[in-house]
Amino acid sequence: MPGRTLALAAVGGAAVLLGLPLALLLAVTVLDHTDTPAATTAGGRLRADTVPDAYRDWITAAGTGSDRCPQLSPALLAAQLAQESGFNPRAVSAVGAQGIAQFMPGTWPTWAVDADGNGTASPFDPADAITAQGRFMCALLADTAGGIAAGSLTGDPVSLALAAYNCGLGCVRAAGGGIPAIGETRDYVTRITAAVADYTAPTPPPVDGGFGERVVAAAQAWTDTPYVWGGGNEFGPTTGTGTTGTAGFDCSGLTLYAVYQASGGAIRLPHYTGDQYQQGVPVAAGDIHPGDLIFFDTDGPLSHVAIALGTGQMIHAPRTGKTVETVTWATDPYWTARYTGTRRITPSEP
Numbered sequence: 518m519p520g521r522t523l524a525l526a527a528v529g530g531a532a533v534l535l536g537l538p539l540a541l542l543l544a545v546t547v548l549d550h551t552d553t554p555a556a557t558t559a560g561g562r563l564r565a566d567t568v569p570d571a572y573r574d575w576i577t578a579a580g581t582g583s584d585r586c587p588q589l590s591p592a593l594l595a596a597q598l599a600q601e602s603g604f605n606p607r608a609v610s611a612v613g614a615q616g617i618a619q620f621m622p623g624t625w626p627t628w629a630v631d632a633d634g635n636g637t638a639s640p641f642d643p644a645d646a647i648t649a650q651g652r653f654m655c656a657l658l659a660d661t662a663g664g665i666a667a668g669s670l671t672g673d674p675v676s677l678a679l680a681a682y683n684c685g686l687g688c689v690r691a692a693g694g695g696i697p698a699i700g701e702t703r704d705y706v707t708r709i710t711a712a713v714a715d716y717t718a719p720t721p722p723p724v725d726g727g728f729g730e731r732v733v734a735a736a737q738a739w740t741d742t743p744y745v746w747g748g749g750n751e752f753g754p755t756t757g758t759g760t761t762g763t764a765g766f767d768c769s770g771l772t773l774y775a776v777y778q779a780s781g782g783a784i785r786l787p788h789y790t791g792d793q794y795q796q797g798v799p800v801a802a803g804d805i806h807p808g809d810l811i812f813f814d815t816d817g818p819l820s821h822v823a824i825a826l827g828t829g830q831m832i833h834a835p836r837t838g839k840t841v842e843t844v845t846w847a848t849d850p851y852w853t854a855r856y857t858g859t860r861r862i863t864p865s866e867p
Contacts, residue, residue, distance in 0.1 A: 562718040563591035565753035566764025569604050572617075573752075575632070575644050579651030586655040588662070588675050592717040594650055599716070600709050606643045616640035618650040628653045657681060661689075670694040679706040718753055728864055729808025731779035736771055736824050736832045742841045744834045745770075751777035751785055766834040766841060768822050769793055772810055775824060779808070780864045791819045797862040805859050811846070812857040819857060 563577050576598070580591030598617055602608035606617040614621050620628070620640040629638040632648035640646050661677040664670030670677055671694045680696045681689045683705045688697050696706060739754065742765050748757030749770020756764050766774065769790045776784050786793050794812050805811065805825045813821040823833030829847030834840075846852035 561590050561592055563595055563752070564716055564718040565750070565755055567716045568595050568598075570756065572598070572604060572643055572647060575647040579647050586658045586662075588658045588678075589651065589655055590717075592713055593675075594647065594654065595716040596709060596712040597650065597654075598647070600712060606641055606646070616646045617643050618646040620646065620649065625649070654678070657686075660686060664690075664694065672696065676706055676710070679709060728779055729806050729861075732775045732808035732824060732862075733826055733832070735775040735778040736841070737843075739766065739771065739774075739841050740832070740843070742766055742834075744837055744839050744841070746837065747788075749774050749834075750788070751782070768834045771832075771834045771841060772822050772824060776862050783864050784862060786862070790822045793822055794819050794858070794860060797860040800859040800861045802856070802859065806861065808862075810860045810862060812859070813852060813855040814857050815855055821855075825859070 563573065563580070565573060568576060576595050577591045580589055580594040598604055601614075601619040602617050604617060608617065608619065609615055610619060612621075615625070616639070618640065622640075625640050628649040629640075630645055630648050630652065631638040633642065633644035635642070638645050640649075657678045658674050661670060661674040661681065664677070665672070665674060670689065676696060677689055680702050683702045684697055684699055688699070688702075689695070692698065696703060742754055743763050744767060745754070745757040745763055745765035746767050747770070748755050748764065749766035751774055753774060754764040754766055755770070757767065757770070769786075769788055772793060773786045773788050776786050786796055790812065793810060797810070800806075800809055805827075807825055807827045809825040811823045811825050811831055812819055813823070815821040821833070823831040823846070825831050826843065829845050830843055831846050832841065832843045835842065835844075844852075846856075
């Protein structure tokens with residue numbers, strides 16, 4: 518586990534930065550040497566299967582910087598936590614950094630918050646520490662963006678924030694306003710910027726068509742994702758109801774996700790194939806469009822659902838041992854013998 522060194526803390530020269538957790542500074546680096554720092558965003562939406570379920574909502578909330586600090590993202594914070602503690606809420610480093618976000622005792626009081634309302638604010642409480650992590654990152658990103666705008670710092674705010682978290686804002690300023698020529702600091706920035714992409718949810722390809730095409734694109738973004746019984750929600754793959762620890766989708770989890778994403782969060786289908794069959798409007802077999810939900814009786818009545826792609830194809834999460842895949846169904850005797858019906862889900866507004 519990375520830990521803050523006394524030597525680097527001394528170089529920093531800013532007491533408020535001495536105890537910063539090393540892993541709080543991950544970001545995707547875009548070397549944009551302009552005076553418009555807000556254009557650089559670190560990562561994006563959280564890829565649900567990359568973090569423990571208990572921390573997902575806290576990371577998402579803490580990383581949604583919006584207008585306060587647009588460079589902040591859930592993916593950034595997740596990568597930081599992984600780098601710092603491996604998501605271990607009881608971690609203690611050799612130099613005394615504490616908890617999942619590895620705050621030093623001297624730094625914690627500045628950013629401490631009782632996020633979960635249990636009456637205490639502790640660096641060993643994941644909700645408190647992750648929320649404090651987001652607050653601290655937001656403040657530091659504001660400092661670096663302001664320095665770039667004023668001409669005292671050079672580079673992009675995310676990379677500079679990474680460097681400042683590692684060796685202190687004074688250290689960055691002493692280096693001429695850029696990333697200091699300190700091996701640990703440069704390695705730190707390089708290592709963690711590369712990791713952010715692993716925690717960022719894939720973005721469906723741009724679609725010029727309508728709602729049905731967006732449903733298809735959202736599902737196709739997760740091609741080759743493992744089938745997991747009970748897996749998947751509106752935000753992406755989950756570990757489901759099994760004990761394997763693998764994140765993925767079952768058939769109705771994939772359709773739930775795709776429809777939710779395509780509708781911009783306006784439609785959340787129930788996570789059960791039979792209930793999904795009660796949604797939308799029925800469609801004749803000769804009028805199936807891309808994005809329609811196709812239902813089959815495989816292991817029982819209404820036991821499987823897929824998304825129509827057109828030309829007799831569908832994308833689905835088939836069964837244990839398989840992954841999300843595209844298959845031709847309309848000329849396959851197995852599927853045509855088990856075909857039950859089609860439903861078209863449409864948002865209330867275009």
